[in-house]
Amino acid sequence: MTSRSAAAPDTRPLGTAEAPVPTRRGAEFEGTATVRSRQTVADGVVSLELAPSTGDGEAEPLPLWQPGAHIDVVLPTGVTRQYSLCGPIDAAGHSTRWRIAVLREPHGRGGSQWIHDHVQEGDELRVRGPRNNFPLRPAARYLFVGGGIGITPLLPMIAEAEAAGAEWSLLYGGRTHGSMAFLPELAGYGERVSVRPQDQYGLLDLAGFLGDPDPSALVYCCGPAPLIDAVEAYCATWPSGSLNVERFAAAASAGPADGAAAEQPIEVELRASGMTLTVPPELSVLKAVEEAGVPVLSSCEEGICGSCETPVLDGEVDHRDSLLTEDERAANDTMLICVSRARGGRLVLDL
């Protein structure tokens, strides 16, 4: 995660003019925290609330943090991941509630998957932080732009802007409504929040939302790289320092092992029809089979409905659907050909 603000940073947070709570490295915590609760807050997104681990005696409370702060989670697999804190903010503009939201990234390097698959309530996690590279600076007006999981650092910022009586609005985009986290929490803010799932609205209307350059406003944006790039382009004519962004570097760049495999064409033998097809990465197995003239049922083409389920005779399936259970996946004898692919580059189907 990297942050950037073009202006000389004024790190004094809103509402804390008298006694700012420093986010020095020295105030950092390093140790284990207990997962107090785990909740699914959107498709593929879990939120974890962390609490101090008691161990033997009285636990030290976890350090206070301010909007924009993130923590490091050090996984037993050796991977370190950064997650923005998004717990509720108190009147003084800080919080002791460490809550993070983790998006399962099927094509990531496995950190988020590990958290999704292994971390349960009551488990202990190794954590470091908080650290703040994305502080909220005082302003009369804020324009927040969040894309997908990039909503997390913005949530506490919004709470603080609201508490400070600032004028603000949020443009929140995501793939689908169901993939967008924290909608119930945002619902309370009414018209200040524009929820714009891409499957209903297409790309975010940045021009309409940002409008003309406004020297009294600060723009805060977090989300996938293309969104940030687009916001940067729109704000090029704004006073320098107006735009503050935070990028989730891991999500944007990394070319993951599994994802790399997915970019290869695969070979699919249709045993009953006596054909072998080469399926390029941009084509689903379903489409390739249909194009070859073999009749198959399908409906949702998103791996939900199960109509395209096909028996697998050989080869290892890279399951990408939402319907099959872990047991069914592990059995490797069936697949939803509209979304799933091959792990080893080759499949034999009973078609």
Add this chain to the structure above:
Amino acid sequence: MTLTQYVRNGWYLGAWSDEIGRTLTQRWITDIPVCFYRLPDQTVTAVEDRCPHRKYPLSLGHLNDEGTLQCDYHGYRFDGQGVCVGVAEQADRPKAALRRFPLVERDGAIWIWPGDPDLADESLLPDTSWLTDPGWTHVHGVVPLKARHMLLLENLLDLTHETFLHPTTIGNAAVAATPIDVTVDGDRVSFSRHMIGIEAPPFYEKSCGLTSPVDRWQDGDFYPPGIFILNIRVAATGTEEPEGFHMKVLYGLTPARGNETHDFYALGRDYLIDDQELTKFQHEQQLAVMQEDVYALEAQEVMYATDPGGKAESSIKSDLAALRGRRAVAKMLAREQREQHEQSEQQGARIPRSRTASV
């Protein structure tokens, strides 16, 4: 959604205990007519409601004080074990016995296993102790439904419909807007949806005295083929258990005959258990909500029944639990049919052809 055959190797809610006494009660279950009654020692019995003589319904017959069941067509009499003990016309006892079904009576419910009695396993029944727990109170009943079992199952496993079908009672936008977590454990399908800081739907506002915002939990477990239990917790936002209000809803989804289903329900709560007014209010609401479902499902049934080879359905993420429930039932059915097939093949090898012929 073509599944209209029924799984028989599984427990279904056959009746509530208070429905069955010394009168003979007929209820169709998985296309089988069943006659329920109690013997003098109060044990409950369920037999196939077809007399082995000429198939007259035994439920139209008589039960005497000794527990002998008499068919009112030609007078066959059956003892408490369902064995024929005589008939008026002749001194010889006809060789006949009634098919009796495995039953479990527990917590005020009578569970029936319409399939192979050797497979009836009591440990497969879910915990229903809250129906008799002194810390709880509940109301129960059964609603007739002219729609297939599977439609009711999907209705229960996809509570997103609350937002649209029950907007004045238990639904609001938060239900549809909050995604669910679905897990499968063996045959069981579970889902959970936690709505935090939402507006309280009218039913909960009234029956818990809560004002918005509230936290609301829906955790549902489907025990295929026909038992569904929903755990509901509602609490003022920020508080957590044990301050929450707990409710449980049990549904017995029991296939009746053709595309008809018995929609058994029990609605329980663990607070204000002596408040009769509240009980009455909740029971009325429960029935009103179920009526909304009944209208919808019966309308839907007509559409499925008249569109047998129709176009595939469209599905969305929130259908996941229902689709998994469907798969669970379909798998059970396939397993059952495979076993039956294997059994009949074995028997076929032993029984000479000539003896299999009948009228």
